[in-house]
Amino acid sequence: MTIRGIQLIEEEAAVELQHINVKLLLKAPERVDLHAVIPVFHSWIQDQSTDELLLDVASYAHVKDGPGVILIGHEADYSLDLTDGRLGLRYNRKAVGDGNNQLRLEQAVSAALKALETLQRDKRLENSIQFDGRNIELFINDRLLAPNAAVTQLAADSEMRIFLNRLVTSEPYSLLYEPDSRRLFGVRVQFEREFTVSELLQNLSVGQPSAH
Amino acid sequence: MKASNSLWKEKLDGQVPEHLAREVDIFETELTLRKQGKLEERLFAETRLRRGAYGQRYDNGQRNDGHKVQKLNFPSGDLTKGPNTLWDAPGMQRIKIPAGGLNAHQLEVMAELAEEYSDGIAHITTRQDFQLHYVHIDDTGALMRRLAAANITTREACGNSVRNVTACPYAGVCTDEAFDVTPYARALAKFLLGHPDAQSFGRKFKPAFSGCAQHACGLTGLHDLGLIAKTRVNATTGREEHGFEMYVGGGLGAVPYQAKLFQEFVPPEELLPLAQAIARVFARHGEKKNRNRARIKFLIQDLGIEKFRELVLAEREILPFDPRWNDYIEEAKAEFQESALKPAVDVPELVLIGNANGSGAEFQQWLKSNIRPQRQPGYVTVTVALPLGDITSNQLRSLSDIVRRFTRETIRTTVEQNFVIRWVSKADLPDLYKALHAIGLGDAGAGALVDITSCPGTDTCKLGISSSRGLAAELRKKVSEKSFVRDEAVQKLHIKISGCFNSCGQHHVADLGFYGVSRKIGGYAVPHFQVVLGGQWENNAASYGLPIVAVPSKNIPKVVERLTERYVADRISGETFKEFVKRTGKAQLKTMLDDLAKPPSGDRSYFSDWGDPREYTLGDLGDGECAGEVVSAVDFGLAAAERELFEAQLAFERRDFERAGRSAYHSMLNGARGLVQAENPHVREDASEIVTEFRKRYYDTQLFFDPFAGGKFAQYLFAAHEKRDQAHTEESSRYLIDEAQLFIDAAHSCNSKLGKLVAV
Numbered sequence: 001m002t003i004r005g006i007q008l009i010e011e012e013a014a015v016e017l018q019h020i021n022v023k024l025l026l027k028a029p030e031r032v033d034l035h036a037v038i039p040v041f042h043s044w045i046q047d048q049s050t051d052e053l054l055l056d057v058a059s060y061a062h063v064k065d066g067p068g069v070i071l072i073g074h075e076a077d078y079s080l081d082l083t084d085g086r087l088g089l090r091y092n093r094k095a096v097g098d099g100n101n102q103l104r105l106e107q108a109v110s111a112a113l114k115a116l117e118t119l120q121r122d123k124r125l126e127n128s129i130q131f132d133g134r135n136i137e138l139f140i141n142d143r144l145l146a147p148n149a150a151v152t153q154l155a156a157d158s159e160m161r162i163f164l165n166r167l168v169t170s171e172p173y174s175l176l177y178e179p180d181s182r183r184l185f186g187v188r189v190q191f192e193r194e195f196t197v198s199e200l201l202q203n204l205s206v207g208q209p210s211a212h
Numbered sequence: 213m214k215a216s217n218s219l220w221k222e223k224l225d226g227q228v229p230e231h232l233a234r235e236v237d238i239f240e241t242e243l244t245l246r247k248q249g250k251l252e253e254r255l256f257a258e259t260r261l262r263r264g265a266y267g268q269r270y271d272n273g274q275r276n277d278g279h280k281v282q283k284l285n286f287p288s289g290d291l292t293k294g295p296n297t298l299w300d301a302p303g304m305q306r307i308k309i310p311a312g313g314l315n316a317h318q319l320e321v322m323a324e325l326a327e328e329y330s331d332g333i334a335h336i337t338t339r340q341d342f343q344l345h346y347v348h349i350d351d352t353g354a355l356m357r358r359l360a361a362a363n364i365t366t367r368e369a370c371g372n373s374v375r376n377v378t379a380c381p382y383a384g385v386c387t388d389e390a391f392d393v394t395p396y397a398r399a400l401a402k403f404l405l406g407h408p409d410a411q412s413f414g415r416k417f418k419p420a421f422s423g424c425a426q427h428a429c430g431l432t433g434l435h436d437l438g439l440i441a442k443t444r445v446n447a448t449t450g451r452e453e454h455g456f457e458m459y460v461g462g463g464l465g466a467v468p469y470q471a472k473l474f475q476e477f478v479p480p481e482e483l484l485p486l487a488q489a490i491a492r493v494f495a496r497h498g499e500k501k502n503r504n505r506a507r508i509k510f511l512i513q514d515l516g517i518e519k520f521r522e523l524v525l526a527e528r529e530i531l532p533f534d535p536r537w538n539d540y541i542e543e544a545k546a547e548f549q550e551s552a553l554k555p556a557v558d559v560p561e562l563v564l565i566g567n568a569n570g571s572g573a574e575f576q577q578w579l580k581s582n583i584r585p586q587r588q589p590g591y592v593t594v595t596v597a598l599p600l601g602d603i604t605s606n607q608l609r610s611l612s613d614i615v616r617r618f619t620r621e622t623i624r625t626t627v628e629q630n631f632v633i634r635w636v637s638k639a640d641l642p643d644l645y646k647a648l649h650a651i652g653l654g655d656a657g658a659g660a661l662v663d664i665t666s667c668p669g670t671d672t673c674k675l676g677i678s679s680s681r682g683l684a685a686e687l688r689k690k691v692s693e694k695s696f697v698r699d700e701a702v703q704k705l706h707i708k709i710s711g712c713f714n715s716c717g718q719h720h721v722a723d724l725g726f727y728g729v730s731r732k733i734g735g736y737a738v739p740h741f742q743v744v745l746g747g748q749w750e751n752n753a754a755s756y757g758l759p760i761v762a763v764p765s766k767n768i769p770k771v772v773e774r775l776t777e778r779y780v781a782d783r784i785s786g787e788t789f790k791e792f793v794k795r796t797g798k799a800q801l802k803t804m805l806d807d808l809a810k811p812p813s814g815d816r817s818y819f820s821d822w823g824d825p826r827e828y829t830l831g832d833l834g835d836g837e838c839a840g841e842v843v844s845a846v847d848f849g850l851a852a853a854e855r856e857l858f859e860a861q862l863a864f865e866r867r868d869f870e871r872a873g874r875s876a877y878h879s880m881l882n883g884a885r886g887l888v889q890a891e892n893p894h895v896r897e898d899a900s901e902i903v904t905e906f907r908k909r910y911y912d913t914q915l916f917f918d919p920f921a922g923g924k925f926a927q928y929l930f931a932a933h934e935k936r937d938q939a940h941t942e943e944s945s946r947y948l949i950d951e952a953q954l955f956i957d958a959a960h961s962c963n964s965k966l967g968k969l970v971a972v
Contacts, residue, residue: 018215019328039825046277053285055270055302058346058671059823060333062685064652066604067332072346074286074300077331083606094348096215141328144216144223182320182609184327 015155017101019142020108021186022091024116024197025135029087031128034061034069037080040122041071044078050115052076076108078115080129089116089129092141105138105163110204117197133194139178139186148185153177160187168195169203213348214328220354224361232360235367239263240353241855247291247299250858255851257294258843264306264369265352267294267837268345268672271301278826293349296835302346304672305329305355306369310401311379311394311421312340312625312632313548316612319623321362323608329355334608336601338665338718339418340378340625341369345672367405370837372413372506374491377401379421380429381624381632384550385586385593389423390441391454393430395544396483397421403484403540404491412495412845412893414506418463419487422752425457431627433753434462434721436508437487438471439478440752455479460490460520461512464715468756469509472517474524482528484537489527495893497523550635553620556590557639564641575645577656583641586634594633594644595658600666600684601629603653610651618644627718629665630658660703662691665718669711669728670821674834676711678728678739678765682822684709690769702776705789706749709741719744721753723789724772729762730830738811739765739821739828745775745801746793758793760801766818767808778804845893846963849886853879853956860949873940876948880929883959887916890966903933916962925951925958 026032038057045054053074060066068087070079074095081090091112097104119129138160140146146156157175164173172192178185221237228236242259245251273284286300293299307322314322322342326334329351330344337343347355356366368374377397384392400419404410410417419437422430432438438459446453455477462471478486490508497515499506512520561579582595596611603611615623615633618640624632636644648654657663664687667673669680687707690696708722712729719725725744730737740762747757763771779792793801811818821828860875881899884906888895891909895901910916911926918925928951940948 016215035823038823042278042825045275045282046279048282055275055284056346057824058331059682059685060331060602060604062599062688063333063602063604065606066602070331072302072331074284077346083332083604094213096213142214142216143324143328144219180609182323183606 015101015140015152015159016145017104017140017156017159018093018096018145019140020093020097020104021137021139021141021184022108022112023081023083023086023088023137023139024090024112025086025088025132025137027130027132028128032080032087033128034059034080036125036128037069037119040119040124041069041078044071044118049118050078051111076111078112086135086137088135088137089119089131091115101159102163105159106204109136109138109163109167110201113197113201113204117201120197131195131197133196134191136189136191137186138189139184141184143184146185148178148181148183152185156185160189164189167200167203213350214354217351217354220357224357228357228360229363232363232365233357235263235365236353236357236360237859238852238855239356241859242851243349243353245855245858246293250854251851253292253294253297255843255847257297257837258371258848259851260293260349260352261371261837262368262373263352263356264308264366265347265349266304266306266370267297267674267834268301268303269670269674269676269832269834271297271303271674272834273298273301274832276826276829276831281831294837297837299349303349303352304668305344305347305352305366306337307342307344307359307364307366308369308376308401309340309342309364309625310377311383311397312381313394313398314623314625316615316621316623318362318364319608319612319615321358321364323605323612325355325358326608327605332605333602334605335668336598336603336625336629336631338627338629338667338716339376340381340627341376342625343668345668365405370416372415373417374404374407374410375416375418377404377419377421378430378435378627380423380427381626382429382584382593382634383421383423385588385591385634386423386427386429387585387587388427389587390443391423393421393423393439393441394548394550395541396439396456396480398544398548399540400484400487402544403536404487407488407491408897409488409495409894410491411848412889413491414498414500415503415508417491417494417508421456426751428721428749428751428753429627431718431721431753432459432462433471433751434464434468434718435459435471436461436463437490438462438752439483442477444477453479456483458486461509461517463507463509464718464720465507466713466715468715468720469513470755472512474517474521480541481538484540485528485531485534486524488534489524489531492527492531492894493520493523550622551620552588552591552635552637553618554637554640556588557637558590559638559641564638574649574654574656575642578645578654579641581656581660582658588635590638591634592636592638592641594636594641594648595626596631596633596648596653597655597658597663598630598653599655599688600664600681607651607653610647611653614644614647617647628659628663630663657703659706661705661707662688662703664688665706665708665722667710667716669709669717670824670832673711673716674837675714676728677730677830677833678711678741679821679824680709680711680717680726680728682824683726683741683765683768686822687769687772691772696773697776697780699776699780701783701789702780705776707772708747713742718753719747720756721747721749722757723747723749724775725757726768730828731762731764733811736819737828737830738818741765741768743768743771743805746790748790755790758798760798761805761809763805763808764811764818765821766811770808771805774804774808775801845889846886849882849884849889850956850959850963853883853886853952853959855879856882857949857952857956860945860952864945864949867942869940869942869945873945873948876945876952877932877936879952880932880955883956884910884929887959887962899933899936903929910962915966916958918958918961925955928952928955 291299379397420435459471666684670676705723710717710727726741744757856879863871
């Protein structure tokens, strides 16, 4: 597709994708000790090791299928999230993002991937945290900009696919949109084959998102 | 922070009750003015506190990361939202829920707000409020507007104001109550919300209602105003009459006070006027400068209950009649009728267990601990036990579905940080249990040892000394273990934890209470908890516990284990834990725990707190905002005047000249009212009364006069008041805006000249 073609799609899309949440699902969740992540997140604050200003750690490990352990930041939160009983590394973008939808998707997914890469390498966690390679979830944490309705899906679907095609270099994947209209607009993405974190990061580093 | 913040006003246009919409409009204007530096930080702090927007730990821009103190470089730099409180620092939003009553839709709204503005968790407090943490101040306007659309206000959730009016969550269905206190609690909450007589307190004021004297659900004994339902037979008519036993001056804090009996029987028609008279006396005579002695309990202690009563009754005599005293109660009675969705079916327990299809022992345990019969046969209440008072957004949505399925869409929060579902047909219990269990809310043990109450402590509170939530989570895990003491008497004990001596976790009224303290050992600060034993939860928190000894945080689970084992071993038949503590005595209890009072040498794990691996420090303690800022009525009036003038200017810019002119006139009225309140705190919000009072006190006396312009600026107000019914043109509104600016400048000069900082 030409850049102009992508521009036209974006102009037609009435949805502004802000406050993007990305969840990268993990393998063997039973091996993950949420409490072991708390000191790791504290060390990230000590080092201020992400692009965001990191502030604090909140543990909700006592809550079933909850947000797990959260590294609270100013622009974004990182968490080991248990929502819906699925354990994953979640990135919750809180600050308003610049650029267009593709740039914001890239920013959020890259941030999540980099954080997961760091956790995977952390010796204190004894290789317990590993990306499952196939499943990621994307949500928009703003019901006014992106109500969970057919109209949003219609407007966002092409955006999602443009981005995902770039993320997995057009290899096959399936999308399952969140059906409960009361919940955040979001989509579960399943890749047909397993990808590594570095592979996905590499794919994003090649080429540029559509510029407006 | 949210991209959509500015869009909610339009989106919810027509869906928000007018008085609540106006409240949010005012607050959003104040946010703008503060960002522009046009509203002083101390004033903004009090105004946001009065809307429930609280500070949180590290909001001074510094945090000890375990190695060093980090400066938190927020994008808004040095902009503040209060003294020593940075704009961008995350804050806590408290949401008032009068009598803890919510409907299914409100649960869904709470779920959305927790997800979009907080961290996906809603927290229930020990006063039936909700709290959301890590909220950015820029999001609070949209958040409040969305709440207002669901008919919930955050007004006066914090600050020196009348806080949430709490009530027994079983009101209306309890087998032991005199009568349903719900409509009275709702009426009092509505009446005192924003009431002019309740705006000038030196500190907060907490009312509570209970349907009976013997249970703990209302905790009237530890409230500033406690009301216990009571009936009596009228000697003349022979008919039963409803009324309230009224208590005043209770409170926890560092030194807990038991409430004192104010009047044995207050008839319903006297409830609101007496509360108003108490508010007036508290506002007039209560301490304003020393916040440590500004609660009403200190005023009552200083005056004595007899003198206090005399002052209140004298004030009651001169109160002008207000039709709302009765109207609000009648309205509340009509509005809050709860009834059953399903027919009553009284099913024997064994049949219920059979119907549970194999849920087995867990279901039986849940039936035993979480279910209470209602006074309406065939119906029960179900307590939904929340771990540490926390619930996720998804759980809230599912709970709203459950509430719709089994009841007429109502639910209540409790002071034990749980929910109570009422009017459940007994036959529905197996299905209800399954529905709760499926969303992780089917835990047994409501109100039992495992159902631990805790304040936020060092997790988020600026005053926290030790990690109360970290300890609560650890104890919860420990007492849930199969190996833990199974004795039934132990399972009925209450554990309550506060992160500091301020008692937000209500440790004084627990069997086993703990509050955070710090001790220096070998040159290092070590987190400790003071052990407080033998408080009484029953009888509306009738007596307070005894501090025994401070123990390192990491040893507290051993303290619980040792004390409960000792109680089981040594108790005399039928002896309660409180009685056991009293009989054993402080000295022996202390001896029993002495070896736990020191950390083992060389074990560095004692130098960090539960759930927090950083080396423990007191360096993150901040200044509490609990007390709010003491701001005079003049300051408030002038701030309101500035805000109204700003709105006039905005209206003028969008060529809404009618609105611009009206706002300019009202801005002068606000300024004038503020000045008048310094002399006459009870001036009403009536324009003619304000102008008359202002003329008498500031114009005729020439106090408002400018050295050069004389009374010119006051005359702007008089002229605007005379022409108040005339339509505004572009020209007239522009003149009025200019005049209002000059009037407000003159009001500031007058205020400075008089030096009236805290006059009411």
